[in-house]
Amino acid sequence: MSEARLPRGAPGRPGRAAPLLRDADGQVSTVRAAYVIGADGAGSFVRRELGIAMSGDAALSRNLNILFEADLRPHVEDRLSLIYTIANPALTGTFMTVDNRRRWLFNLVHDPARRAVDGLTLDGCAGLIREAAAVPDLDINVIATQEWTAAALLAERYRVGRVFLAGDAAHPMTPYGGFGMNCGIQDADNLAWKLAAVLQGWAEPELLDSYEAERRPVGGDSVAESRRSLLATLESTAVIPGVDGPRPRSRPSDGLVLGYAYDGPGAAVIPDGTPSPDVRDPVAVYRPSARPGHRAPHLWTHHEGRLISTLDLVGTGFTLLTGPDGGLWREAAPHDVPLVVHTGDADIAAAYDIEADGAVLVRPDDHVAWRCPRLPEHPERAIAEALAALLGTRERPRRAAPSL
Numbered sequence: 001m002s003e004a005r006l007p008r009g010a011p012g013r014p015g016r017a018a019p020l021l022r023d024a025d026g027q028v029s030t031v032r033a034a035y036v037i038g039a040d041g042a043g044s045f046v047r048r049e050l051g052i053a054m055s056g057d058a059a060l061s062r063n064l065n066i067l068f069e070a071d072l073r074p075h076v077e078d079r080l081s082l083i084y085t086i087a088n089p090a091l092t093g094t095f096m097t098v099d100n101r102r103r104w105l106f107n108l109v110h111d112p113a114r115r116a117v118d119g120l121t122l123d124g125c126a127g128l129i130r131e132a133a134a135v136p137d138l139d140i141n142v143i144a145t146q147e148w149t150a151a152a153l154l155a156e157r158y159r160v161g162r163v164f165l166a167g168d169a170a171h172p173m174t175p176y177g178g179f180g181m182n183c184g185i186q187d188a189d190n191l192a193w194k195l196a197a198v199l200q201g202w203a204e205p206e207l208l209d210s211y212e213a214e215r216r217p218v219g220g221d222s223v224a225e226s227r228r229s230l231l232a233t234l235e236s237t238a239v240i241p242g243v244d245g246p247r248p249r250s251r252p253s254d255g256l257v258l259g260y261a262y263d264g265p266g267a268a269v270i271p272d273g274t275p276s277p278d279v280r281d282p283v284a285v286y287r288p289s290a291r292p293g294h295r296a297p298h299l300w301t302h303h304e305g306r307l308i309s310t311l312d313l314v315g316t317g318f319t320l321l322t323g324p325d326g327g328l329w330r331e332a333a334p335h336d337v338p339l340v341v342h343t344g345d346a347d348i349a350a351a352y353d354i355e356a357d358g359a360v361l362v363r364p365d366d367h368v369a370w371r372c373p374r375l376p377e378h379p380e381r382a383i384a385e386a387l388a389a390l391l392g393t394r395e396r397p398r399r400a401a402p403s404l
């Protein structure tokens, strides 16, 4: 990828692009693509090539990771966990399990007043781990070390022409709270179906504009919460003489991870005028809602003889989830857009806030695109208009997929 040339076409207009790729053996090949996704991590080459600026904190804390083997099991078997945070007057650090037996990762946070990460030898790393574990004679094999800097940054743009950013390339954040991978997978889930729809010809390229409009606000919220969580953790593990008792801890983040909604300008949803759920703390609290833009709520439902989640009904196309008397929707379903109809029960109708003959249109990324609280006079026309508005095909008939 180091020799990649990126396509710089007009936004949303497929055309010819010829990135050069060099593989591990030095073989160079040319790939022609209508679109490119830069999912190449926090130091993203693609982002730099596009000249996309970042905002936020580039250096919140310096860290040293030490991967090592040691038999720590006797010291933790009465309180097995994923992460063990050490806070004592000498250092702040975290033991992370790899197998909760012999293989571990120790993360030391740089604090020049207590213990700095600079210039530590392998023996020094082993001594540090013995000190952190409070086991002076621990037998340790240090496998690898890596210094890294925690950042909380957001790309000013998620797209230039036919090139998109996704994952850490768009939003490098601190590992505190565990949001980075979640947010990156959500980016991919959001972008993949839109690209498929455009390339397969059932949506216009304008649909791709909604990617940045929907995902950048979520990226910004996740970056901000990861920053807050890092600072709260460092504060909670700082040893303050004379201070004892409860300290600030990470707050839950169910609302941030599951409760976000695509309801701002440019989102590919059709608002129904209802207000967003009234939650005291939208980061901490997740209140399931089928309001357009929100992630479709999970409920158990019978499907082909099995009990599955409503979310598992959703495939690579749209899903029209109806109330128990929604049989007529089946005949109204269009044939030029991938769409399956599922008849739900009264519990689903109640949770999705529709009448027994109402329906909710769910996008391939699980988000509600349109909610029709009761059967309209012309359901076929209603759903065709909703899809045309969502997919940008209102003015034009759907077209064939472009050739690459």
Ligand SMILES: Cc1cc2nc3c(=O)[nH]c(=O)nc-3n(C[C@H](O)[C@H](O)[C@H](O)COP(=O)(O)OP(=O)(O)OC[C@H]3O[C@@H](n4cnc5c(N)ncnc54)[C@H](O)[C@@H]3O)c2cc1C
Binding pocket: 001, 002, 039, 040, 041, 042, 044, 045, 166, 167, 168, 169, 175, 177, 178, 179, 180, 181, 182, 183, 184
């Ligand atoms: C200690 C720690 C704990 C974490 N815990 C969590 C957690 O609990 N939950 C969570 O959601 N997230 C967590 N994260 C964050 C998560 O690991 C990242 O957000 C995620 O890996 C980002 O995925 P990505 O695919 O965007 O980037 P990356 O994982 O960085 O992948 C980018 C890929 O692109 C490749 N690449 C880069 N440049 C080129 C090039 N020029 N040519 C070819 N290939 C290239 C790289 O080799 C790499 O394979 C944690 C991170 C850390 C550091």
